[in-house]
Amino acid sequence: MSGNGASSSSLNMISGEDVVNNNLSALVVDDSPLLRLLHDIHLKKYGLKVQVAENGKVAVDLFHLGASFDLVLMDKEMPVMNGVEATKELRAMGVTSMIVGVTSKNGPGEQQAFMEAGLDYCFEKPLTPEIISFLLEELNKHNNKN
Protein backbone atom coordinates (compact mmCIF):
# COMPACT_ATOMS: atom_id res chain seq x y z
CA MET A 1 0.00 0.00 0.00
CA SER A 2 1.26 3.47 -0.74
CA GLY A 3 -0.15 6.80 0.19
CA ASN A 4 0.47 10.16 1.71
CA GLY A 5 0.56 9.57 5.43
CA ALA A 6 -1.18 6.20 5.28
CA SER A 7 0.23 3.69 7.71
CA SER A 8 -0.74 0.14 8.60
CA SER A 9 -1.61 1.13 12.19
CA SER A 10 -4.15 3.70 11.04
CA LEU A 11 -5.95 1.03 9.02
CA ASN A 12 -7.02 -0.74 12.20
CA MET A 13 -8.64 2.18 13.96
CA ILE A 14 -12.19 2.11 12.70
CA SER A 15 -14.88 -0.44 12.17
CA GLY A 16 -16.93 0.05 9.03
CA GLU A 17 -20.18 0.60 10.90
CA ASP A 18 -18.73 3.72 12.58
CA VAL A 19 -18.19 5.56 9.33
CA VAL A 20 -21.48 6.38 7.63
CA ASN A 21 -21.31 9.26 5.20
CA ASN A 22 -24.55 10.67 3.89
CA ASN A 23 -22.99 13.65 2.15
CA LEU A 24 -20.14 12.08 0.26
CA SER A 25 -20.09 11.00 -3.35
CA ALA A 26 -17.86 8.56 -5.16
CA LEU A 27 -17.00 7.62 -8.71
CA VAL A 28 -15.93 4.03 -9.39
CA VAL A 29 -13.84 3.79 -12.55
CA ASP A 30 -13.21 0.21 -13.67
CA ASP A 31 -13.63 -1.72 -16.92
CA SER A 32 -14.78 -4.82 -15.03
CA PRO A 33 -18.56 -4.94 -14.43
CA LEU A 34 -17.86 -7.21 -11.46
CA LEU A 35 -15.51 -4.74 -9.78
CA ARG A 36 -17.85 -1.84 -10.52
CA LEU A 37 -20.70 -3.70 -8.81
CA LEU A 38 -18.53 -4.72 -5.87
CA HIS A 39 -17.22 -1.26 -5.14
CA ASP A 40 -20.62 0.32 -5.85
CA ILE A 41 -22.36 -1.81 -3.21
CA HIS A 42 -19.48 -1.51 -0.80
CA LEU A 43 -19.46 2.28 -0.89
CA LYS A 44 -23.26 2.54 -0.80
CA LYS A 45 -23.17 0.45 2.36
CA TYR A 46 -21.26 3.32 3.94
CA GLY A 47 -23.88 5.79 2.77
CA LEU A 48 -22.07 7.29 -0.21
CA LYS A 49 -23.80 8.30 -3.43
CA VAL A 50 -22.04 6.30 -6.12
CA GLN A 51 -21.67 6.58 -9.88
CA VAL A 52 -19.69 4.23 -12.08
CA ALA A 53 -17.63 4.67 -15.25
CA GLU A 54 -16.26 1.88 -17.43
CA ASN A 55 -13.01 3.61 -18.39
CA GLY A 56 -10.89 6.68 -17.78
CA LYS A 57 -12.37 8.67 -20.65
CA VAL A 58 -15.92 8.30 -19.31
CA ALA A 59 -14.65 9.49 -15.92
CA VAL A 60 -12.87 12.53 -17.40
CA ASP A 61 -15.93 13.37 -19.51
CA LEU A 62 -18.11 13.34 -16.38
CA PHE A 63 -15.86 15.94 -14.77
CA HIS A 64 -15.81 17.99 -18.00
CA LEU A 65 -19.62 18.04 -17.82
CA GLY A 66 -19.45 19.54 -14.36
CA ALA A 67 -19.84 16.47 -12.16
CA SER A 68 -17.86 16.40 -8.95
CA PHE A 69 -17.07 13.59 -6.55
CA ASP A 70 -15.38 13.46 -3.17
CA LEU A 71 -13.74 10.13 -3.93
CA VAL A 72 -12.63 8.51 -7.18
CA LEU A 73 -11.65 4.83 -7.18
CA MET A 74 -9.50 4.47 -10.29
CA ASP A 75 -8.57 1.14 -11.81
CA LYS A 76 -5.20 1.17 -13.55
CA GLU A 77 -5.59 -1.06 -16.59
CA MET A 78 -8.56 0.00 -18.72
CA PRO A 79 -9.23 0.29 -22.44
CA VAL A 80 -9.76 3.65 -24.24
CA MET A 81 -8.08 5.61 -21.42
CA ASN A 82 -6.24 3.90 -18.57
CA GLY A 83 -6.05 4.98 -14.94
CA VAL A 84 -2.68 6.72 -15.24
CA GLU A 85 -3.79 8.89 -18.17
CA ALA A 86 -7.15 9.64 -16.59
CA THR A 87 -5.58 10.65 -13.28
CA LYS A 88 -3.11 12.97 -15.03
CA GLU A 89 -5.89 14.55 -16.99
CA LEU A 90 -8.12 15.06 -13.95
CA ARG A 91 -5.29 16.72 -12.01
CA ALA A 92 -4.46 18.90 -15.02
CA MET A 93 -8.11 20.00 -15.02
CA GLY A 94 -7.72 21.08 -11.40
CA VAL A 95 -9.74 18.24 -9.87
CA THR A 96 -9.02 18.04 -6.15
CA SER A 97 -11.08 14.93 -5.35
CA MET A 98 -9.35 12.17 -3.45
CA ILE A 99 -8.24 9.81 -6.22
CA VAL A 100 -7.38 6.30 -5.09
CA GLY A 101 -5.70 3.90 -7.46
CA VAL A 102 -6.74 0.24 -7.42
CA THR A 103 -4.47 -2.22 -9.13
CA SER A 104 -3.99 -5.96 -9.60
CA LYS A 105 -0.37 -5.61 -10.55
CA ASN A 106 1.74 -5.39 -7.42
CA GLY A 107 5.17 -4.49 -8.73
CA PRO A 108 6.57 -1.42 -6.91
CA GLY A 109 7.34 0.22 -10.25
CA GLU A 110 3.70 -0.13 -11.34
CA GLN A 111 2.33 1.56 -8.22
CA GLN A 112 4.99 4.25 -8.29
CA ALA A 113 4.10 5.31 -11.85
CA PHE A 114 0.44 5.38 -10.91
CA MET A 115 1.10 7.44 -7.76
CA GLU A 116 3.15 9.93 -9.76
CA ALA A 117 0.17 10.55 -12.03
CA GLY A 118 -1.49 12.30 -9.06
CA LEU A 119 -3.07 9.70 -6.83
CA ASP A 120 -3.62 10.24 -3.14
CA TYR A 121 -3.34 6.54 -2.38
CA CYS A 122 -2.84 3.31 -4.26
CA PHE A 123 -4.05 -0.10 -3.09
CA GLU A 124 -3.97 -3.59 -4.44
CA LYS A 125 -7.25 -5.32 -5.26
CA PRO A 126 -9.41 -6.23 -3.53
CA LEU A 127 -10.32 -3.25 -1.41
CA THR A 128 -11.10 -4.57 2.05
CA PRO A 129 -13.61 -3.01 4.48
CA GLU A 130 -10.62 -1.79 6.52
CA ILE A 131 -9.17 0.08 3.56
CA ILE A 132 -12.52 1.62 2.66
CA SER A 133 -13.05 2.69 6.28
CA PHE A 134 -9.60 4.26 6.29
CA LEU A 135 -10.29 6.18 3.07
CA LEU A 136 -13.61 7.48 4.35
CA GLU A 137 -12.03 8.56 7.61
CA GLU A 138 -9.38 10.47 5.62
CA LEU A 139 -12.11 12.02 3.47
CA ASN A 140 -14.04 13.15 6.53
CA LYS A 141 -10.89 14.69 8.01
CA HIS A 142 -10.18 16.46 4.72
CA ASN A 143 -13.74 17.80 4.46
CA ASN A 144 -13.79 18.95 8.10
CA LYS A 145 -10.70 21.05 7.48
CA ASN A 146 -12.33 22.89 4.50
Place this chain on the structure above:
Amino acid sequence: MDFVNQLQRKFIDYSSSLHREGIVDDQFTQLRKLEDENSPHFVMEVASLFFEDCEKLINNMAIALEQKQGVDFKQIDECIHQLKGSSSSIGAMRVKNACIAFRSFSDAQNREGCLRCLQQLSHEYSLLKNKLQTLFLLEQQIVAAGGSIPRVH
Protein backbone atom coordinates in the same frame (compact mmCIF):
# COMPACT_ATOMS: atom_id res chain seq x y z
CA MET B 1 -39.56 -25.49 11.97
CA ASP B 2 -37.41 -28.57 12.41
CA PHE B 3 -37.02 -28.80 8.62
CA VAL B 4 -35.84 -25.18 8.46
CA ASN B 5 -33.35 -25.85 11.25
CA GLN B 6 -32.03 -28.84 9.33
CA LEU B 7 -31.59 -26.75 6.20
CA GLN B 8 -29.89 -23.99 8.15
CA ARG B 9 -27.55 -26.50 9.76
CA LYS B 10 -26.75 -27.93 6.36
CA PHE B 11 -26.08 -24.42 5.04
CA ILE B 12 -23.70 -23.62 7.91
CA ASP B 13 -21.82 -26.89 7.47
CA TYR B 14 -21.59 -26.43 3.71
CA SER B 15 -20.37 -22.82 4.03
CA SER B 16 -17.74 -23.91 6.54
CA SER B 17 -16.56 -26.65 4.20
CA LEU B 18 -16.02 -24.12 1.40
CA HIS B 19 -13.62 -22.25 3.65
CA ARG B 20 -11.99 -25.39 5.00
CA GLU B 21 -11.31 -26.69 1.48
CA GLY B 22 -9.91 -23.32 0.43
CA ILE B 23 -12.57 -22.83 -2.23
CA VAL B 24 -13.30 -19.37 -0.82
CA ASP B 25 -11.49 -17.13 1.65
CA ASP B 26 -12.37 -14.28 3.99
CA GLN B 27 -13.06 -11.92 1.10
CA PHE B 28 -16.13 -14.05 0.30
CA THR B 29 -17.30 -13.70 3.90
CA GLN B 30 -16.91 -9.92 3.56
CA LEU B 31 -19.05 -9.99 0.42
CA ARG B 32 -21.83 -11.85 2.24
CA LYS B 33 -21.81 -9.15 4.91
CA LEU B 34 -22.66 -6.60 2.21
CA GLU B 35 -25.97 -8.35 1.49
CA ASP B 36 -28.97 -6.71 3.09
CA GLU B 37 -32.60 -5.90 2.30
CA ASN B 38 -31.44 -3.29 -0.26
CA SER B 39 -29.21 -5.77 -2.10
CA PRO B 40 -30.52 -9.23 -1.12
CA HIS B 41 -29.04 -11.12 -4.10
CA PHE B 42 -25.78 -9.23 -4.25
CA VAL B 43 -23.49 -12.24 -3.83
CA MET B 44 -25.37 -14.24 -6.45
CA GLU B 45 -25.11 -11.30 -8.89
CA VAL B 46 -21.41 -10.92 -8.25
CA ALA B 47 -20.90 -14.68 -8.65
CA SER B 48 -22.80 -14.64 -11.98
CA LEU B 49 -20.62 -11.84 -13.29
CA PHE B 50 -17.56 -13.73 -12.15
CA PHE B 51 -18.68 -16.92 -13.89
CA GLU B 52 -19.19 -14.97 -17.15
CA ASP B 53 -15.77 -13.34 -16.80
CA CYS B 54 -14.07 -16.64 -16.03
CA GLU B 55 -15.62 -18.55 -18.91
CA LYS B 56 -14.78 -15.81 -21.39
CA LEU B 57 -11.17 -15.51 -20.21
CA ILE B 58 -10.58 -19.28 -20.06
CA ASN B 59 -11.97 -19.59 -23.57
CA ASN B 60 -9.76 -16.74 -24.83
CA MET B 61 -6.68 -18.34 -23.30
CA ALA B 62 -7.54 -21.74 -24.80
CA ILE B 63 -7.80 -20.16 -28.25
CA ALA B 64 -4.58 -18.21 -27.78
CA LEU B 65 -2.69 -21.35 -26.74
CA GLU B 66 -3.89 -23.23 -29.83
CA GLN B 67 -2.56 -20.69 -32.34
CA LYS B 68 -0.27 -22.52 -34.76
CA GLN B 69 1.53 -19.34 -35.82
CA GLY B 70 2.72 -18.67 -32.29
CA VAL B 71 1.23 -18.04 -28.86
CA ASP B 72 0.52 -14.46 -27.89
CA PHE B 73 1.81 -14.66 -24.30
CA LYS B 74 1.05 -10.99 -23.76
CA GLN B 75 -2.62 -11.75 -24.34
CA ILE B 76 -2.39 -14.78 -22.02
CA ASP B 77 -0.80 -12.56 -19.37
CA GLU B 78 -3.59 -9.98 -19.70
CA CYS B 79 -6.24 -12.68 -19.26
CA ILE B 80 -4.51 -14.12 -16.19
CA HIS B 81 -4.13 -10.63 -14.75
CA GLN B 82 -7.85 -9.92 -15.15
CA LEU B 83 -8.86 -13.26 -13.74
CA LYS B 84 -6.54 -12.93 -10.77
CA GLY B 85 -8.03 -9.54 -10.00
CA SER B 86 -11.63 -10.66 -10.16
CA SER B 87 -11.04 -13.96 -8.33
CA SER B 88 -9.25 -12.09 -5.50
CA SER B 89 -12.11 -9.66 -5.29
CA ILE B 90 -14.76 -12.29 -4.74
CA GLY B 91 -12.63 -14.51 -2.54
CA ALA B 92 -12.22 -17.39 -4.99
CA MET B 93 -8.97 -18.49 -3.39
CA ARG B 94 -8.14 -21.61 -5.35
CA VAL B 95 -8.92 -19.94 -8.67
CA LYS B 96 -6.67 -17.04 -7.65
CA ASN B 97 -3.87 -19.43 -6.69
CA ALA B 98 -4.25 -21.24 -10.01
CA CYS B 99 -3.78 -17.86 -11.75
CA ILE B 100 -0.61 -17.17 -9.78
CA ALA B 101 0.86 -20.53 -10.82
CA PHE B 102 -0.26 -19.95 -14.40
CA ARG B 103 1.47 -16.59 -14.51
CA SER B 104 4.91 -18.06 -13.88
CA PHE B 105 4.58 -20.35 -16.93
CA SER B 106 3.21 -17.51 -19.04
CA ASP B 107 6.14 -15.27 -18.00
CA ALA B 108 8.50 -18.09 -19.04
CA GLN B 109 6.56 -18.43 -22.33
CA ASN B 110 6.22 -22.13 -21.63
CA ARG B 111 3.31 -23.34 -23.79
CA GLU B 112 3.11 -26.85 -22.34
CA GLY B 113 3.18 -25.49 -18.82
CA CYS B 114 0.47 -23.01 -19.74
CA LEU B 115 -1.73 -25.77 -21.14
CA ARG B 116 -1.42 -27.74 -17.90
CA CYS B 117 -2.19 -24.62 -15.88
CA LEU B 118 -5.21 -23.85 -18.03
CA GLN B 119 -6.52 -27.33 -17.35
CA GLN B 120 -6.01 -26.83 -13.61
CA LEU B 121 -7.65 -23.41 -13.77
CA SER B 122 -10.68 -24.86 -15.61
CA HIS B 123 -10.94 -27.57 -12.96
CA GLU B 124 -10.82 -25.05 -10.09
CA TYR B 125 -13.37 -22.84 -11.81
CA SER B 126 -15.80 -25.75 -12.36
CA LEU B 127 -15.42 -26.80 -8.74
CA LEU B 128 -16.07 -23.26 -7.50
CA LYS B 129 -19.11 -22.84 -9.76
CA ASN B 130 -20.66 -26.13 -8.64
CA LYS B 131 -20.03 -25.42 -4.97
CA LEU B 132 -21.41 -21.87 -5.09
CA GLN B 133 -24.48 -22.96 -7.05
CA THR B 134 -25.15 -25.59 -4.39
CA LEU B 135 -24.76 -22.92 -1.70
CA PHE B 136 -27.19 -20.58 -3.47
CA LEU B 137 -29.67 -23.44 -3.90
CA LEU B 138 -29.53 -24.12 -0.15
CA GLU B 139 -30.25 -20.44 0.47
CA GLN B 140 -33.27 -20.57 -1.81
CA GLN B 141 -34.55 -23.69 -0.05
CA ILE B 142 -34.21 -22.04 3.36
CA VAL B 143 -36.10 -18.94 2.22
CA ALA B 144 -38.78 -21.05 0.49
CA ALA B 145 -39.27 -22.96 3.76
CA GLY B 146 -39.81 -19.68 5.60
CA GLY B 147 -36.42 -19.48 7.28
CA SER B 148 -33.63 -16.93 7.23
CA ILE B 149 -30.10 -17.41 5.94
CA PRO B 150 -27.71 -17.94 8.86
CA ARG B 151 -24.67 -15.71 9.13
CA VAL B 152 -21.51 -17.79 8.93
CA HIS B 153 -18.36 -16.21 10.43
